[in-house]
Amino acid sequence: MNEIDVKQYAVGDKITCRITKVEEKQVIVEIPDGKMDGIIPISELSSLHIEKAEDVVSEGQELTVEVIKVEDDALILSKRRHEAEKAWVQLQEQFEKGEPVEAEIKDIVKGGLVVDLGVRGFVPASLVEDHYVEDFSDYKGKKMTFKIVELDREKNRLILSHRDIVREEKEKKKKDVLSKLEAGQVLEGTVQRVTNFGAFIDIGGVDGLVHISQLSHEHVEHPSDVVEAGQKVSVKVLSVDLDNERISLSIKETQPGPWANVSEKIKKGDVVEGTVKRLVSFGAFVEVLPGVEGLVHISQISNKHIATPHEVLKEGQTVQVKVLDVNEQENRISLTMKELEKEVEEESYQLPDENRGFQLGDMIGDQLKKLH
Numbered sequence: 282m283n284e285i286d287v288k289q290y291a292v293g294d295k296i297t298c299r300i301t302k303v304e305e306k307q308v309i310v311e312i313p314d315g316k317m318d319g320i321i322p323i324s325e326l327s328s329l330h331i332e333k334a335e336d337v338v339s340e341g342q343e344l345t346v347e348v349i350k351v352e353d354d355a356l357i358l359s360k361r362r363h364e365a366e367k368a369w370v371q372l373q374e375q376f377e378k379g380e381p382v383e384a385e386i387k388d389i390v391k392g393g394l395v396v397d398l399g400v401r402g403f404v405p406a407s408l409v410e411d412h413y414v415e416d417f418s419d420y421k422g423k424k425m426t427f428k429i430v431e432l433d434r435e436k437n438r439l440i441l442s443h444r445d446i447v448r449e450e451k452e453k454k455k456k457d458v459l460s461k462l463e464a465g466q467v468l469e470g471t472v473q474r475v476t477n478f479g480a481f482i483d484i485g486g487v488d489g490l491v492h493i494s495q496l497s498h499e500h501v502e503h504p505s506d507v508v509e510a511g512q513k514v515s516v517k518v519l520s521v522d523l524d525n526e527r528i529s530l531s532i533k534e535t536q537p538g539p540w541a542n543v544s545e546k547i548k549k550g551d552v553v554e555g556t557v558k559r560l561v562s563f564g565a566f567v568e569v570l571p572g573v574e575g576l577v578h579i580s581q582i583s584n585k586h587i588a589t590p591h592e593v594l595k596e597g598q599t600v601q602v603k604v605l606d607v608n609e610q611e612n613r614i615s616l617t618m619k620e621l622e623k624e625v626e627e628e629s630y631q632l633p634d635e636n637r638g639f640q641l642g643d644m645i646g647d648q649l650k651k652l653h
Contacts, residue, residue: 289314290356294348295363303335310344310358318355321346325359328401329387368399369434376429381446384427386420394420400439402427408442411451454486455526462521462528467535472512480508482516482530489528491516496532498539498572508532539572544609546570552621557598565590567602567616575614577602582618 290296290312298319302309308326310319321344327337338344338360347366350357375382384396386404394404394417404427409417428449431440462484470482470489479492496507508514519529547553547569555567555575564578583593594600605615 290348290351292348292351295345296348296356296358297343297345298358300338300340300342300344303338303340305333305335308334308338310346312356319346319358320355321358321360325349325357325361327397328361328365328399329395329397364399372398372400372429372432372439373434376432379428381426381428382441383424384441385424386422389417389421393417396425396427396441398439400437402439402441404441404443408440408444411444411447451486458485458487459521459523459526459528462518464518464520466518468516468518470514470516470530472508472510472514475504475508475510477503480504482514484516484528484530487526487528489516489518489530491530491532495519495530495534498533498536539570540609540612542609543570543573543612543614544607547573547604547607547614549604549606551604553602553604555600555602555616557594557596557600560590560594560596562589565594567600569602569604569614569616573614575602575604575616577616577618581605581616581620584619584622 296312296319298310298312300308301311306323308321308323310321312319323331323334326334331337344360345363346358346360347363348356349359349362372382374380382398384398384402386394387397388395393406394409396402396404406414406417408430409420425443426446427441427443428445429439430442430445431438433439468484470484472480473483473488474481477493479490480496481488481490491508493501493504496504501507514532515535516530516532517534519531519534521528553569555569557565558568558574559566562579564576565582566574566576568574577590579587579590582590587593600618601621602616602618603620605617605620607614
């Protein structure tokens with residue numbers, strides 16, 4: 282091979298060549314003029330660390346490479362540098378435009394993920410998802426979309442984020458869901474978080490709040506008594522605040538009210554036990570079923586004259602009441618305590634039976650005899 286042939290290539294030249302042999306730590310290529318061989322060391326094959334050349338190239342494959350050294354009998358070439366040069370130009374353009382990039386996860390390293398975009402890209406663990414991930418082993422080989430968050434060609438630094446993509450998609454989905462929501466809609470949702478004041482429900486990419494007062498028709502001490510994270514629930518949309526992205530929901534309004542079919546549960550003439558819930562000037566409201574209150578009018582509280590219900594009753598007191606009337610349509614139940622009082626009095630004034638009558642007569646006769 283003469284000197285003229287060797288010197289026709291200079292450092293920095295680009296050559297398109299064909300691989301003739303793949304060895305473990307280097308690749309032999311055929312130079313187009315056919316006068317000399319080209320060698321690509323394993324370190325110049327990829328921007329990532331590789332163990333064997335055959336992992337990234339194969340015999341017969343055509344490559345465009347850059348000359349990095351001219352020797353007497355061979356050209357030392359780099360596939361990595363040529364690809365990196367093109368990649369940096371393209372990545373810089375995508376970075377400036379804010380365009381996402383797609384890449385396959387090539388390696389899992391301490392602190393994050395590594396991808397090959399013509400140059401080595403690093404995804405810190407905190408920028409992989411919008412939630413904590415303990416084990417990244419399943420990510421290897423997975424194709425993902427990223428946003429470039431830092432690019433410095435001089436320092437060979439490319440930092441990527443999939444978390445930003447996830448957040449953007451969620452925000453887009455959220456706005457889409459919000460735009461379609463209307464008060465009155467009944468939807469299926471999943472309980473995301475339970476707090477002291479209510480529960481946050483995911484209704485398809487956006488969370489709405491069910492206030493504690495909207496969890497049940499019955500009194501709720503703490504939301505965790507009624508719902509738990511992960512539970513599927515039906516909710517009714519009460520209101521949508523697009524400006525503040527707030528959604529008010531109700532579980533209570535999707536359930537039958539305490540007055541539903543109340544006439545099947547309690548009937549005229551029934552005597553039931555109830556709890557005095559409220560005392561007002563005209564009577565007492567007594568809870569006879571969960572969430573169902575009936576009125577004992579002041580005139581039906583006692584056979585004795587009373588000026589106010591407070592004279593004989595107090596809130597929280599357990600009382601026996603008799604049902605006078607049930608009006609399911611108007612959610613009204615009329616109750617009485619007076620009639621029960623009267624029934625008790627009548628029972629206590631019943632005449633003695635015949636046996637007791639004779640005994641009483643005998644006793645009176647005996648006393649009369651003693652007086653004579």
